[in-house]
Structures are given as C-alpha cells and as structure tokens.
Amino acid sequence: MISSLRLRAAIVSVALLAGFLLLWHLGTQGTAPTANLDPEYARLMGATAVEGKSAFPGPAEVLGKFWWHLSHAFYDNGPNDKGLGIQLIFSLARVLGGFGLAVAVALPLGFLIGMSPLMHRALDPFFQVLKPISPLAWMPLALYTIKDSATSAIFVIFICSLWPMLLNTAFGVAAVRKEWLNVARTLEVGPFRKAFRVILPAAAPTILTGMRISIGIAWLVIVAAEMLVGGTGIGYFVWNEWNNLSITNVINAILVIGLVGMVLDLILARLVKLVTYPE
Amino acid sequence: MAMFDDAFDPGSRLTRCSCGKHASQTAHDAEAAGQRASAAADEDSRYGRIIDQAVMRALFPDDTTRRNFLKTVGASTALAAVSQFFPLAAAKEAFAAGTIGPLEKKDVKIGFIPITCATPIIMAQPMGFYSKYGLNAEVIKTAGWAIIRDKAMNKEYDAAHMLSPMPLAISLGVGSNPVPWTMPAIENINGQAITLAMKHKDRRDPKDWKGFKLAVPFDYSMHNYLLRYFLAEHGIDPDKDVQIRAVPPPEMVANLRADNIDGFLAPDPVNQRAVYDGVGFIHILSKEIWDGHPCCAFSASREFVTQNPNTFQALLRSIVDATAYATKAENRKEIAAAIAPANYLNQPVTVVEQVLTGTFADGLGNIRKVPDRIGFEPFPWQSMAVWILTQMRRWGQLKEDINYGSVATQVYLAVDANRAMREAGLTPPNESFKKHVIMGKEFDPGKPREYIDSFAIKRS
Numbered sequence: 001m002i003s004s005l006r007l008r009a010a011i012v013s014v015a016l017l018a019g020f021l022l023l024w025h026l027g028t029q030g031t032a033p034t035a036n037l038d039p040e041y042a043r044l045m046g047a048t049a050v051e052g053k054s055a056f057p058g059p060a061e062v063l064g065k066f067w068w069h070l071s072h073a074f075y076d077n078g079p080n081d082k083g084l085g086i087q088l089i090f091s092l093a094r095v096l097g098g099f100g101l102a103v104a105v106a107l108p109l110g111f112l113i114g115m116s117p118l119m120h121r122a123l124d125p126f127f128q129v130l131k132p133i134s135p136l137a138w139m140p141l142a143l144y145t146i147k148d149s150a151t152s153a154i155f156v157i158f159i160c161s162l163w164p165m166l167l168n169t170a171f172g173v174a175a176v177r178k179e180w181l182n183v184a185r186t187l188e189v190g191p192f193r194k195a196f197r198v199i200l201p202a203a204a205p206t207i208l209t210g211m212r213i214s215i216g217i218a219w220l221v222i223v224a225a226e227m228l229v230g231g232t233g234i235g236y237f238v239w240n241e242w243n244n245l246s247i248t249n250v251i252n253a254i255l256v257i258g259l260v261g262m263v264l265d266l267i268l269a270r271l272v273k274l275v276t277y278p279e
Numbered sequence: 280m281a282m283f284d285d286a287f288d289p290g291s292r293l294t295r296c297s298c299g300k301h302a303s304q305t306a307h308d309a310e311a312a313g314q315r316a317s318a319a320a321d322e323d324s325r326y327g328r329i330i331d332q333a334v335m336r337a338l339f340p341d342d343t344t345r346r347n348f349l350k351t352v353g354a355s356t357a358l359a360a361v362s363q364f365f366p367l368a369a370a371k372e373a374f375a376a377g378t379i380g381p382l383e384k385k386d387v388k389i390g391f392i393p394i395t396c397a398t399p400i401i402m403a404q405p406m407g408f409y410s411k412y413g414l415n416a417e418v419i420k421t422a423g424w425a426i427i428r429d430k431a432m433n434k435e436y437d438a439a440h441m442l443s444p445m446p447l448a449i450s451l452g453v454g455s456n457p458v459p460w461t462m463p464a465i466e467n468i469n470g471q472a473i474t475l476a477m478k479h480k481d482r483r484d485p486k487d488w489k490g491f492k493l494a495v496p497f498d499y500s501m502h503n504y505l506l507r508y509f510l511a512e513h514g515i516d517p518d519k520d521v522q523i524r525a526v527p528p529p530e531m532v533a534n535l536r537a538d539n540i541d542g543f544l545a546p547d548p549v550n551q552r553a554v555y556d557g558v559g560f561i562h563i564l565s566k567e568i569w570d571g572h573p574c575c576a577f578s579a580s581r582e583f584v585t586q587n588p589n590t591f592q593a594l595l596r597s598i599v600d601a602t603a604y605a606t607k608a609e610n611r612k613e614i615a616a617a618i619a620p621a622n623y624l625n626q627p628v629t630v631v632e633q634v635l636t637g638t639f640a641d642g643l644g645n646i647r648k649v650p651d652r653i654g655f656e657p658f659p660w661q662s663m664a665v666w667i668l669t670q671m672r673r674w675g676q677l678k679e680d681i682n683y684g685s686v687a688t689q690v691y692l693a694v695d696a697n698r699a700m701r702e703a704g705l706t707p708p709n710e711s712f713k714k715h716v717i718m719g720k721e722f723d724p725g726k727p728r729e730y731i732d733s734f735a736i737k738r739s
Binding site for chain 2: 037038040041043044045046048050055077078079080081143144147148149227228229231236239240241242243244245
C-alpha cells in the first residue's frame with residue numbers, strides 16, 4: 001500500500017511538472033514578427049522587438065542553458081565572470097563561515113540561558129527585538145562599521161542565523177526532563193559531565209532543529225547579501241544576469257539556489273534523525 | 280584667463296589669443312613651437328608654476344577680483360597666503376618627477392559600475408593599458424553607486440569609477456561622512472539620454488509630462504541635475520510636478536517594461552538596451568541638453584593620492600591613455616567588443632556598439648547617426664565642478680553657500696590631468712575654468728550665486 005501511494009504521488013508530481021512545463025511553453029510562444037521593418041534598423045534591434053520573440057524565455061531555452069551551466073560549471077574569465085560552480089563554492093563558504101560563527105556563539109550562550117531562568121528573563125526582551133530584523137537592514141550598518149564587504153556579508157549571515165539556534169538551544173536545555181536532572185544530582189555528577197552527558201543528548205534534537213531553521217535562513221540571506229555587495233557568489237550571479245536582463249540565467253540561478261538549499265536542509269534533517277531518541 | 284598666464288601679474292592682458300598669453304594668434308603659434316623645444320628643460324619649474332596658478336585661480340575665479348587682490352597685497356604675499364591653506368610644496372613634489380618612480384603598490388583594485396561611461400576604466404584592463412605601466416589591476420564590477428562609494432571609502436578599492444558629482448559630495452560630506460576625495464580625470468562626456476516608455480511616443484513636449492515618474496541612477500549624479508535642469512527650463516518643477524526617484528541602472532529597463540516608471544535619464548547602455556528590447560524610445564540625447572557635459576569620473580581618495588603618488592600617476596596615465604584611444608572613432612568597434620562580455624558590461628555587443636559608434640536605432644523606427652553621442656575627454660574642467668555645486672545648492676542638497684571655486688579646485692585635479700594628457704599625446708586645454716552653455720543659457724563659473732539666483736524654479 002505504501003509503495004503504491006509513493007508511486008501514485010510520483011505520478012502526480014510528474015504530471016504536475018509536465019503540465020507546468022507545457023503551460024510555460026505555450027505562454028512564451030511570442031507573437032508574429034513585426035512586418036515591413038527596414039532591415040538595417042532591424043539589425044540594430046533585439047529579437048524581442050523585431051521577431052516578436054517573447055521577453056520571457058521558454059522551458060527549452062532554460063533547460064538548454066542549464067545543461068550549459070552544468071558542463072561549464074568551473075570556468076573563470078576574470079574577477080567578474082566565473083562559472084556557477086565557483087560562485088556556489090564562494091556562497092557556501094560564506095554561509096558556512098557565518099553559520100559556524102553562529103553555532104560557536106549560540107550553543108554556549110543557549111546553554112547559559114537555558115540553565116539560568118534569570119538570564120532567560122533578562123535577555124529575552126533583547127532577543128525579541130533583534131530576532132525579527134531583516135538581514136538586509138543590517139547591511140549598511142555592517143558595511144559602515146566593519147568596513148569590509150566580505151566580512152559584512154558573513155556578519156549578516158551570522159546575525160540572522162543566530163536567533164533560531166539560540167532560542168532553540170535555550171528552549172531545549174530548559175526543557176530537559178526534571179527526572180533526568182534529579183537522577184544526575186543523586187549520582188553526584190559534576191556540572192560539566194552533567195552538561196555533556198545528560199543535557200546535551202537530551203536537548204540535541206531541539207538544538208539541531210534550530211540549526212536546520214538557521215541554515216535555511218542563512219541560505220536565504222546569502223543571495224540577498226551577495227546581490228548587494230557583489231563580487232562573487234550565486235547572489236552576485238543573479239544580479240549580474242539581471243543587469244544583462246537575461247531571464248534565462250536568472251531562472252537557472254533560481255533553480256540552483258533551490259536545489260542547494262534543499263540539499264543543505266536534507267543534510268541537517270538527517271543529522272536531526274541521528275540524534276533523535278525515543279522517549 | 281589661461282593656464283600658462285602669470286596669474287600673479289596684475290597687469291596681464293585679458294584679451295588674448297587661444298591660450299591667452301599672447302597679443303595675437305601668430306605670436307602664440309611662434310612661441311608654442313619654441314616652448315615645446317624647451318619644455319623638457321624647465322618642466323619642473325613650469326609645473327610648479329602651474330600648480331601655484333591653478334590654486335590662485337581656483338580661489339579667485341574672477342579675473343577682476345584676483346587682479347585687485349594682487350594689486351593690494353602683491354604677488355609674493357599672495358603666494359605665501361595661499362600656501363598657508365593649500366599644501367603647495369607637497370603637490371609640486373609629487374608632481375615634479377618626469378618619469379614615474381617605483382610603484383608603491385602594484386596590485387590595485389578598481390571598482391566600476393557596468394555602464395559605457397566606465398569604458399576607459401574597463402577597457403584599460405583587457406587592452407593592456409594598466410599593465411603597460413606595470414600595474415596589476417583588477418577591475419571589479421559593483422552593484423550600485425552607494426556600494427561603490429562605501430567600498431572606496433573602506434579602502435577595498437584603490438580607485439573607483441564614480442559619478443562626477445560624487446567626489447564633490449563625499450569631500451563635502453553631503454550624503455556621507457566627509458572624506459577628502461579627488462577626481463583626477465573625467466571619463467566621458469555626453470553619452471546619456473532621456474528614454475521614455477513606448478506609450479508616450481506622442482507626448483514629446485516636456486510640458487505634457489506632469490505626473491510622470493522618472494528615474495535617475497543616483498541623487499548625486501549629473502543625470503539628476505541634468506534632468507532637473509531640463510524639466511525646470513520647460514517650466515516643470517522637478518519636485519512638485521513629477522516624481523524623480525533613484526533607481527539602479529540595471530533595474531531601469533525592467534521597471535520601464537513593468538510600467539513602474541514613465542522614463543528615465545540614464546547612462547548607456549541602459550537607454551539603448553530599452554530600445555533593443557522594444558520597451559522604450561530615446562527622446563533626446565543628453566548632449567542636446569548640454570553638449571560636452573561631464574558624466575562619470577575616475578576618482579581616488581586624497582589619502583591614496585598622497586600615500587601612493589607613483590601608483591596614482593601610473594593609474595592616471597593608464598586611464599588617460601585609454602581615454603585617448605577611446606576618443607578615436609575608428610577604435611570604437613574594437614572597444615565595444617572588448618567591454619561587452621560578461622566579465623565587464625555583460626550586454627549584447629550590438630547594443631554597446633550602437634552607443635559607442637553613435638549609429639543607433641532610436642526606438643521609433645529611425646536610424647540616427649550621432650558620432651559624438653558619447654565622447655571621452657579626461658580633462659576635469661573645474662568650472663564643471665562649480666556648475667555641479669551650484670545645482671546641489673539650487674536643489675537644496677547643499678544647505679548653504681560655499682566657496683564653489685576652491686572646493687572645485689581641491690577635488691578636480693586639473694593639474695595632474697593636464698600632465699597625464701600631455702604624456703599621452705593629447706592637448707589639454709590651457710585653463711581649467713571656462714564658461715559653459717546649457718540649453719542656450721550661459722553659465723559663468725566666476726558668478727555661482729548670481730547663476731543660482733537667475734533660475735525661477737529652485738529650492739534655495
């Protein structure tokens with residue numbers, strides 16, 4: 001029954017995709033070429049204006065370009081034109097940098113807050129104010145104070161991926177079952193041992209869920225941040241192709257961003273599964 | 280008043296030949312030949328004199344005022360007084376060496392915005408003008424004017440492509456922290472256009488434009504000042520009758536297509552791209568507003584200039600060489616092919632080519648031939664800076680009157696450009712202030728306040 005459900009779901013997925021592609025194809029058919037145009041003038045104009053080609057690319061064009069990007073993923077034509085693969089590496093490095101920093105700060109701080117109701121109460125208002133701030137709102141401030149665009153991008157990722165992890169860690173640590181802590185106390189376990197052997201495993205699923213939310217946010221933020229500061233990365237690629245009004249490449253970049261985001265999410269989902277325990 | 284006149288001579292003639300030094304053109308030509316021969320010999324003292332005089336003129340742009348001042352205090356007193364607040368000695372020293380000394384810095388980063396105005400800065404990389412002077416230059420594409428300003432101020436870039444009003448705004452602290460900034464060379468003149476959406480093709484009279492939403496690339500841009508000037512001359516108040524918003528050039532065509540704006544005064548290739556995609560038509564070229572107006576600039580912080588004088592000279596000469604190359608019409612197609620790829624402008628070659636060669640489709644079915652649609656002239660006329668400052672004051676960006684001439688001289692490095700142009704085999708002008716004519720109205724850089732007062736539509 002399960003396998004047949006899976007099969008049916010797959011069929012529906014494929015049918016939806018096919019329908020979408022067909023609609024897309026039909027919607028971008030374009031109009032008839034502009035009649036009696038001076039050929040000299042036509043030579044100076046784009047295909048959209050002269051041949052009545054749709055300004056929006058069709059699925060065949062996009063997929064063709066996608067194949068081209070896959071087969072030319074690592075070319076390097078100077079500082080402003082690199083293959084999609086290289087751009088992705090730059091973006092991932094930034095995301096991991098900012099995310100790593102956020103982990104380094106959020107875990108100890110989250111533990112502290114989770115274990116101390118006083119600190120929790122005291123710091124909570126700050127979190128509530130800082131949490132909803134849009135990543136791009138931090139950008140001018142970061143550029144102004146850090147005075148380096150590469151570090152600013154990492155800082156923005158750090159600051160945005162910090163909150164879900166911090167709050168989840170604090171929540172996970174605070175929610176460790178009282179019985180387990182009492183058992184630890186009865187056995188006279190030292191504070192470090194208690195933190196690593198009792199609280200950490202107990203709170204791990206919540207902490208990792210926080211991380212999973214954070215990496216999703218970090219990946220959302222990087223595109224916007226790179227569009228703003230430019231230079232390298234998948235966000236810069238989107239901006240550069242937008243500059244060229246190349247919707248084909250922008251759609252390609254969107255696809256790639258989605259796929260990479262999905263992979264990152266899957267990795268953390270797998271990690272969450274690893275540390276989950278039956279109660 | 281000419282560059283090589285003795286500005287410290289109260290009795291110098293005010294009627295003159297083309298350079299202003301001689302009573303007649305024949306006398307001028309005769310001496311020019313002799314001067315070229317002896318130029319190498321007394322270059323040092325000559326450049327020294329030029330610097331003194333450029334400063335003197337900047338402080339007293341008006342001939343009569345300067346003469347009266349000199350008559351009263353005497354030339355040497357005046358020079359001493361001027362040295363008090365302008366580091367003449369340092370300027371001369373940095374300038375004295377005929378050849379460029381060892382470079383303080385070989386790896387330089389130069390930021391640019393992907394528009395044709397940046398042509399000299401960009402092409403100097405693929406076409407080897409930087410490497411000719413031993414520079415290992417990287418030209419980095421940047422997303423917008425505010426970012427290029429911040430990155431240049433953060434020293435991520437050693438030099439940057441900016442809009443010609445930006446160095447003035449940065450130096451004055453308008454719209455950012457004040458940092459002494461310099462503009463040793465203009466990149467291009469003309470080369471902008473007013474593009475309107477296709478639906479407005481029958482509304483060519485600006486008087487019908489009330490309620491339009493128009494875009495310019497940046498608040499501190501020639502585009503903004505030219506558009507405002509153009510509208511105001513047609514009786515449209517740019518603050519009340521229309522809406523002018525700053526939109527980054529890449530977003531302009533998309534916004535025009537989406538009907539978010541009615542038109543824009545923008546740098547190329549944006550205008551030509553709108554035509555190419557059948558979204559808009561070119562209403563007028565900016566040269567029809569002010570023929571020869573400056574647009575973008577090559578700029579660096581004063582700190583970079585003083586700390587790396589040799590690197591700065593090498594950079595400036597690369598740019599001026601590139602500009603000299605770009606001036607020639609026969610090179611334009613080659614340049615278009617060099618700067619169109621994704622690493623630089625990222626535009627179809629035919630779009631860039633139409634902009635640079637001046638043979639272009641106007642979007643209404645006509646092919647226009649305007650060879651000087653865009654020009655490349657590096658000389659930073661200080662009078663242009665004064666004009667820009669008067670417009671900043673006119674539209675309320677500057678809250679009070681300043682010494683327009685002296686700010687212009689400190690930011691627009693006419694002396695350095697003059698020298699670099701000579702080295703590149705160009706003929707720099709003999710003066711750094713001149714009168715400009717904008718839409719038939721004369722602008723006298725010696726009378727900035729009177730000029731502002733002469734407008735009916737203004738904010739100050």
